[in-house]
Amino acid sequence: MKKQTQKHVEKFGINEVYPNSPLVEVVCEIRFPGDLAIECKKDEFHAKIKDGYPNILVPSAKSGKAMSLEPYRFENEKKSAGVMLAINKFSFYMKKYEGHKKFIREFKRLAKILGETYSLTKLDRIGWRYINFIPFSREDGIVPLERFLQVAVQVPKGISDRFENFSIVLISKTSDGSVTTKIEPAMRTDRAQEALVLDFDFAMTENLSFSKLNSLVKKAHDNTRLLFENLITDKYRGYLRGEEI
């Protein structure tokens, strides 16, 4: 498989929020050595964030999985954002993404409360994940991947590159961390519509500490945003900006 890369030209602003954004969920997660204090004193943390996230969602028991590793969710009234907390991880997610500044501001606020409540110092991992659903209409029965994404698949003679369906998962190392990318079409259960799932996340596992969280979050975001911008075509970017009929 060959990945096309764009020339190094700034085609977007890091603060730009697209009116036709395909994002359905954004998550930032930190992992740390398991702390029993979190297991025993979730109420102390929730008490401090209850005003914004009053709804408690308890994890259901899963066969073969330790309950302590399954996170509790604390969600806002609109169910548009929330926190996930388990013995060794914390994450903040937003379903109605209003830009990275607002997201990071809230993540930092909640992480600060977490750090103060449980005296966390060491981090094992930080990850930033974008989940996008890009609705499409088939062109002549084929998924028009090239309209949206700069992912070119070189196939040998005899194999057509006109794809009726596919699933691509890439797990790759970068200089700063690792990137997991999943691209595949999906169909609604009522068969009403199809969409390209573009689900990718950037993670770092080296030289992390809770005290460096602010800079780490920014780095995770910037890397993931750049990845997204390099993945999409210029024409699709135009559509995201509202250039449409």
Added chain:
Amino acid sequence: MIVDDIVQSYEIRNLRLEPAIGEKYMHSDITAPEIDVQSWLDYSRAKIPVWQFYAHGKSILSKKPVSVKINKGEVLYFAENETLGIYVTGESSEVAIKEFTEELFHFYEYYSNLHESKVIGEAQRLKLLYDEQFEELVP
């Protein structure tokens, strides 16, 4: 491609995907694996961007993507674009998009053949839009 064929392509894809790949993906170090992406499958965005339309062995290319709004009514699906003045229905979203394409082709040919001196008002706006934004591709 009819909906049953599309559904079958998903079934074949999922059968051919090695279970190990799926498990490795889920249990590899992905951020927040608890997020239920499957639940978003039923998330519906109303607008679908379409650049190229196919019908009757021809195709029409748009300079900017046409946003086709798909809505489901009680019985029928609606496909529409206010700027182009196209409002159609279909028994499925696929049929609705097919009807939309037919309408677009019809209006493209209609306005292409209409001299600019013959149109005023809304018709003038539409003629300008079809002339400037769309082109028929030679097969």
